[in-house]
Amino acid sequence: MRGVGSPYTPKTGIERWLDARMPLPRLVYDSFIIYPVPRNLNYAYSFGGILTVMLVSQILTGVVLAMHYAPNTVLAFDSVEKIMRDVNSGWLLRYLHSNGASFFFIAVYIHIGRGLYYGSFKSPRELLWVLGCTNFLLMMATAFMGYVLPWGQMSFWGATVITNFFTAIPVAGQWIQQLLLGGFAVDNPTLNRFFALHYLLPFMLVGVVTLHIWALHVVGQNNPIGIDVKSSADVVDFTPHATVKDALGIVVFSLVLAYFVFYMPNFLGHPDNYTVAEPLKTPAHIVPEWYFLPFYAILRAITFSIGPIDSKLGGVLAMFAAIAVLFFVPWLDTSKVRSAVYRPWYRLFFALFVANGLFLGWLGSRPPEGAYVILSQFATLYYFAFFIVIMPLLGLIETPRRLPNSITEAVLEQTRQAADPD
Known part of the structure; x- marks a missing residue:
């Protein structure tokens, strides 16, 4: 099975000896x-x-x-x-x-x-x-x-x-x-x-x-x-x-x-x-380090109880859910088009999502009081809505732009536009 479909050819005696026993150079050549x-x-x-x-x-x-x-x-x-x-x-x-x-x-x-x-x-x-x-x-x-x-x-x-x-x-x-x-x-x-x-x-x-x-x-x-x-x-x-x-x-x-x-x-x-x-x-x-602040803001945004779940448990669940939801993204986005380049509405909501993430980071650095708590709750709501509501719905109702027939066609079109912007 060694070397099947690979164009790699050992050039020295040491390479041939190694390739016959542990084809590491071949792996590097084929992979990188x-x-x-x-x-x-x-x-x-x-x-x-x-x-x-x-x-x-x-x-x-x-x-x-x-x-x-x-x-x-x-x-x-x-x-x-x-x-x-x-x-x-x-x-x-x-x-x-x-x-x-x-x-x-x-x-x-x-x-x-x-x-x-x-x-x-x-x-x-x-x-x-x-x-x-x-x-x-x-x-x-x-x-x-x-x-x-x-x-x-x-x-x-x-x-x-x-x-x-x-x-x-x-x-x-x-x-x-x-x-x-x-x-x-x-x-x-x-x-x-x-x-x-x-x-x-x-x-x-x-x-x-x-x-x-x-x-x-x-x-x-x-x-x-x-x-x-x-x-x-x-x-x-x-x-x-x-x-x-x-x-x-x-x-x-x-x-x-x-x-x-x-x-x-x-x-x-x-x-x-x-x-x-x-x-x-x-x-x-x-406060934690800055890279944890968005999730810290989500944790502190839950100040109310839902049935048997009190605010403390609710905050912990929300914080872990904010990470766990990322694992399910491949099944939450229902659109047949991959890239946001051809999805104008998704591009808009994604820009808001990025801004919302930065906003959550800033809120996480603020004291958990007054307007900061209310703003954190709205920002947390949008964070989860982006994944659970917006992604599934946009795939059903959004009309994407026309996709090019191939990567080469898209590259040539970009080259043409760069050479002749008019």
Whole structure:
């Protein structure tokens, strides 16, 4: 079976020896050199490569930081300060890791948004999308565990508040909270558990990312117009076309990250987290990291009871439902047209969805009082309505624009319009 359908030809004796025993060069050649990709991919499709690079960067910096970190409530905060001051280039590693987490989420939100806009979740890519959502869930768990490790004020109280919400779950809530905490309060066992999980989960993420890339290579890459490949004229080789595009995207993204690391390293952090945790001194306003704020706003938006479900349990259910609904998107969108480029009404509602997500993020940073609560409830309503009401209905009533016959036709039309805008 080795080599069936593959144009790869070993050129040296070592390559022939390896190809006969473990055809790794053939796999790389078939998957990343001659692998066909649609010829109309834009820079929005570079974020898959960016996320892969960011994952490797986070693991490498995290492993080195773990060598100097002490998962003990008495030593944790000081060990982070020691990394910053005494470890060679420790400040750089720490700032790359902490700011890298934020940029990791920036990239994944753009990646998810691109998938929603261009319909990358539709048949036959449902499993690809579900694996991507699983990656997102693992990322969130890893980031939450990592945020606790510096053992600053916001780390301690953020862990206290979030784990306390599990007690709202009937029957098993108390047990889940005590399992996470290792006791009845956030303390040394909690820090040890979170450190172990924060170290382990990225390697689980690597496994699911590998499945994600495998699934992508099986079903093929989607493209901005959402049309299947019709002929060899619609595709180009992955290298150099996609690799050059992705490399440029990675360089630009890395330069922006570098600006934050060297000039604004603490801009994305909370000031309270630069003071050691004090269990007897509660911060005036407890907030998670910025990338959790939209879901935090959804959690706090539920201030009313529905039958046997009180507001606390309702908020927890709403927060987890906001993530869970993403897994069902391939079956909620009923439109036969993939790309929003040809769906004018969907494009409008999607723009409102993006604005609503940013608005939820801002509301999550505000105190849970007065008008902020009411606005959070309306924003939460639109968030769920977009998936549960708007997506299914638009597929039934929207009249899309005429689709081109092929990717090549669309590319030639764009070229013609660029050359002759009149």
